[in-house]
Amino acid sequence: MKSLLASGHRGCAGCCDAMAAKFTLMGAGEDCIVVNPTGCLEVMTTPFPETAWEVPWIHSLFENAAAVGSGIEAALKALGRKGNTKVVVMGGDGATLDIGMRSISGVFERGHDITYVCIDNEAYMNTGVQRSGATPFNASTTTSPAGKVSFGNPRPKKNMPAIMVAHGSPYVATTSLGYPKDMINKVKKATEIEGPAYIHCHAPCTTGWGFDTSKTVEVAKMAVQTGLWPLYEVEEGKVTSVRKLGKAKKPVEEYLKMQRRFKHLFTMEGGAEEIAKIQAIADKNIEEFGL
Amino acid sequence: MPREMNLDKSKMVVVEGSYAVAHAVKACRPNVISAYPITPQTHIVEDLSQFMADGEIPNCEYINVESEFSALSALVGASAAGARCYSATTSQGLELMHEVLFNVSGMRLPVVMTIVNRAVSAPISIWNDHQDTISQRDTGWIQLYAENIQEVSDMTAQAYRISEDRDILMPSMTCMDGFILSHVYEPVVLLEQDLTDGFLPAYEPEHVLDPKNPLTFGAFADPNYYTEFRYLQEQAMQRALKKIEDVANEFYDIYGRYYGGLIDEYRTDDAEIIIMAMGSVVGTIKDVIDKLRDRNVKAGLLKIRSFRPFPAEAIKNVIRDAKVVVVLDKNITLGLNEGALFTETKSTLYNTDVRVPIIGYMLGHGGRDIRIETIERVIDEATEVMKTGIRIESQFTDLREELL
Numbered sequence: 001m002k003s004l005l006a007s008g009h010r011g012c013a014g015c016c017d018a019m020a021a022k023f024t025l026m027g028a029g030e031d032c033i034v035v036n037p038t039g040c041l042e043v044m045t046t047p048f049p050e051t052a053w054e055v056p057w058i059h060s061l062f063e064n065a066a067a068v069g070s071g072i073e074a075a076l077k078a079l080g081r082k083g084n085t086k087v088v089v090m091g092g093d094g095a096t097l098d099i100g101m102r103s104i105s106g107v108f109e110r111g112h113d114i115t116y117v118c119i120d121n122e123a124y125m126n127t128g129v130q131r132s133g134a135t136p137f138n139a140s141t142t143t144s145p146a147g148k149v150s151f152g153n154p155r156p157k158k159n160m161p162a163i164m165v166a167h168g169s170p171y172v173a174t175t176s177l178g179y180p181k182d183m184i185n186k187v188k189k190a191t192e193i194e195g196p197a198y199i200h201c202h203a204p205c206t207t208g209w210g211f212d213t214s215k216t217v218e219v220a221k222m223a224v225q226t227g228l229w230p231l232y233e234v235e236e237g238k239v240t241s242v243r244k245l246g247k248a249k250k251p252v253e254e255y256l257k258m259q260r261r262f263k264h265l266f267t268m269e270g271g272a273e274e275i276a277k278i279q280a281i282a283d284k285n286i287e288e289f290g291l
Numbered sequence: 292m293p294r295e296m297n298l299d300k301s302k303m304v305v306v307e308g309s310y311a312v313a314h315a316v317k318a319c320r321p322n323v324i325s326a327y328p329i330t331p332q333t334h335i336v337e338d339l340s341q342f343m344a345d346g347e348i349p350n351c352e353y354i355n356v357e358s359e360f361s362a363l364s365a366l367v368g369a370s371a372a373g374a375r376c377y378s379a380t381t382s383q384g385l386e387l388m389h390e391v392l393f394n395v396s397g398m399r400l401p402v403v404m405t406i407v408n409r410a411v412s413a414p415i416s417i418w419n420d421h422q423d424t425i426s427q428r429d430t431g432w433i434q435l436y437a438e439n440i441q442e443v444s445d446m447t448a449q450a451y452r453i454s455e456d457r458d459i460l461m462p463s464m465t466c467m468d469g470f471i472l473s474h475v476y477e478p479v480v481l482l483e484q485d486l487t488d489g490f491l492p493a494y495e496p497e498h499v500l501d502p503k504n505p506l507t508f509g510a511f512a513d514p515n516y517y518t519e520f521r522y523l524q525e526q527a528m529q530r531a532l533k534k535i536e537d538v539a540n541e542f543y544d545i546y547g548r549y550y551g552g553l554i555d556e557y558r559t560d561d562a563e564i565i566i567m568a569m570g571s572v573v574g575t576i577k578d579v580i581d582k583l584r585d586r587n588v589k590a591g592l593l594k595i596r597s598f599r600p601f602p603a604e605a606i607k608n609v610i611r612d613a614k615v616v617v618v619l620d621k622n623i624t625l626g627l628n629e630g631a632l633f634t635e636t637k638s639t640l641y642n643t644d645v646r647v648p649i650i651g652y653m654l655g656h657g658g659r660d661i662r663i664e665t666i667e668r669v670i671d672e673a674t675e676v677m678k679t680g681i682r683i684e685s686q687f688t689d690l691r692e693e694l695l
Binding site for chain 1: 357398
C-alpha cells in the first residue's frame with residue numbers, strides 16, 4: 001500500500017504521530033482532505049517550503065481543527081464537489097480533549113460528515129510533556145511532576161470516547177498503534193459512515209513517556225493487554241465489538257515499568273498502593289467491556 | 292471626487308439596515324455562511340437563515356456554529372476549499388475571533404464579514420462605538436466603515452471584489468454602526484442581483500484543497516521565511532489602496548452609486564476647519580456643516596471609509612490647506628488618551644511638509660448619542676484653536692462630570 005505520508009519528515013525515531021498518520025491515511029485513502037491542529041504532527045511534517053503530505057492538507061490553529069474540517073465539508077457540498085471525498089481531522093489529545101473541546105463538540109452536534117482521529121499520547125508533547133486532560137493517573141509530566149509529596153498527575157484520563165458517544169455520533173471507536181490493522185480497518189469504516197465519526201488512538205510517545213525508540217508498538221500493545229486501554233467500537237450508541245484479552249491479560253506493572261513517567265511508583269514509598277489504584281482502573285475496564 | 296448619486300427612486304424600498312445587508316450578501320452568491328448570534332448582529336443572520344429556509348441562496352451551506360471562534364474557523368476551511376465565505380459579528384464575538392483573524396489574513400483567504408460595531412465589555416454594553424473593530428486593526432483585515440444603510444449594503448459587493456482580487460487576497464470587514472444602522476429602517480435600493488452578477492464574478496481561487504491536486508495550507512515558517520510572509524501581506528495592503536478606489540469607481544459606473552473610495556469629502560474645497568470621522572456620525576456632521584456654512588463658518592468633512600489600509604496620502608492631500616483639523620473617534624487607546632484615527636492621522640503628517648494643528652475628541656462611547664450641539668461645540672473650539680493654537684490636544688467630550 002502506497003504511503004501518503006512521505007518519509008523525511010522531522011518526527012523522532014519511533015514517533016507515534018507519524019505511525020498514526022500513516023495508518024489513518026491507509027484507511028482513508030487518497031480521496032481525502034486532512035486537517036491538523038497545531039502540534040507535533042503539524043510541525044514535523046510541514047516546515048515551509050517542504051511538506052510530507054501527499055493528500056491536500058490544512059493547518060489553521062490549535063483549538064479549531066474540527067471547525068475547519070466542518071467548513072471544508074460544507075464547502076465541498078455547496079460547490080458540488082463532495083462526491084466520495086473524505087474530510088479527516090487528526091488532532092492530538094490536547095487539541096481534542098482540552099483546547100479543541102468546544103469546536104469538536106459543535107461539529108459532532110451539527111452532524112458534519114467528517115472523521116476525527118484523536119492521536120492520544122497523553123500529554124502536550126510538542127511543548128515539552130506538559131499534562132493534558134488525557135494524562136493518566138499518576139503519570140509524571142513536566143507540569144504534574146512526581147515529587148516528595150506527589151505521585152504525579154492526580155486525576156484519571158477524561159473519557160473522551162464516551163463524550164463522543166453522548167453526542168450521538170454514529171461511530172465511535174478506540175484503537176491503538178499496537179494494532180495497525182485494527183486502526184486501518186476502523187478508519188476505513190469511520191470514513192465510509194455518513195456523519196461525524198470519532199476514533200481515539202492510543203499512541204505511546206517515546207520522548208514523552210520515556211521508552212526506547214524501538215518499543216512504541218510493544219508499549220502500545222501492553223496498554224491494551226493490561227486492560228488500561230480497551231479496544232472497542234460503538235455504533236449508534238451500542239457497543240458492537242470488543243477486543244478480548246483472554247489469557248493474554250497482564251498486570252499493570254508490566255505496562256508501567258516500561259516507562260520513565262511511572263518510574264517513581266516503583267521507587268517512592270507508598271508506590272505499591274498507587275499501582276494498586278491503577279490496577280483498579282484496568283480491572284474496571286475489564287469488567288465494563290468484558291475484556 | 293464628489294459625484295452625483297443616481298438613486299433610482301422607483302427601485303427604493305424601506306427596509307431595516309440588517310435586511311439590506313443580508314440581501315446584499317445573498318446577491319453576492321456566497322457558498323458558505325457561518326455565524327453565531329450576538330446583539331446587534333442577529334437580524335442579519337436571521338434574515339440570511341430565512342433566505343436559506345426559503346431556498347433563495349443557491350449552492351450555499353449555512354453553518355450554525357457554537358461560537359464566533361468556530362464561525363470564522365469554519366470559514367478558514369471553507370475558503371481554502373474554494374468557497375466564497377461570509378460571516379457577521381460584533382464586539383465580544385469579534386474579540387473572540389481575534390486569533391482566527393490573524394490566521395485568515397495570514398493564509399490570504401478573502402473572507403468578508405459585516406461587523407455591526409458595538410462597545411466592548413466591561414462594563415458590558417450592547418450599544419455602538421468602534422472599539423471592537425479598532426482593536427483588530429493590526430490583524431491584516433481590510434476595514435471599511437459605512438455612513439448609512441445604502442453604503443454598507445453596497446459595500447458588501449465591493450468588499451468581495453477587493454478581497455478576492457488576486458493582487459490583494461486579504462479579508463475584509465465592512466463596518467456598520469450597531470443599532471444606528473443595523474436596526475433603522477431607511478429607503479434603499481437593494482443590491483441588484485443582475486448588476487451584481489456582472490460586477491462580482493464567481494470566486495475562482497488559484498489554490499484550493501482538492502485531492503486531485505494535493506496542496507499544503509498553513510505550513511509553519513521558521514525565521515528564514517516568516518518575515519517575507521508579513522512583508523507580502525503589507526504589500527497587498529498597499530495595493531488595496533488603489534484597488535478600493537478602482538472598485539468604488541467601477542461600482543459607480545455600473546450601479547450609479549458612490550460613497551467615496553478610501554475617503555470622501557464634503558464641502559472641503561475652501562474649508563478652514565476639517566472634521567474627520569468614520570461611520571454614521573458622518574451624516575450628523577454634514578448637517579452641522581450645512582448649518583454653519585450658512586453662518587459663513589468655513590467647515591468641511593473628511594469621511595474615512597478605509598481605516599485599513601490607512602489612506603495616508605489621501606488624508607494629507609485633503610487637509611494640507613486647512614487651518615485646523617478635528618478628529619472624532621468612537622474609541623480610545625487606553626494609556627495614550629487618544630482615539631486611533633487621531634493618532635494615525637498625526638503620525639502620517641510627521642515627516643511631511645504639512646503642518647496643520649490637529650485636535651482629537653473621543654466621543655460616542657457605549658452608544659452615547661452624538662448630538663448636533665456636540666459637533667457645533669467641537670467646531671467652536673476648533674475656531675478658537677485657529678486663533679490661540681492648541682490648548683488641549685486630545686480629550687473626552689460629553690463627559691457627565693456629575694458621575695465622576
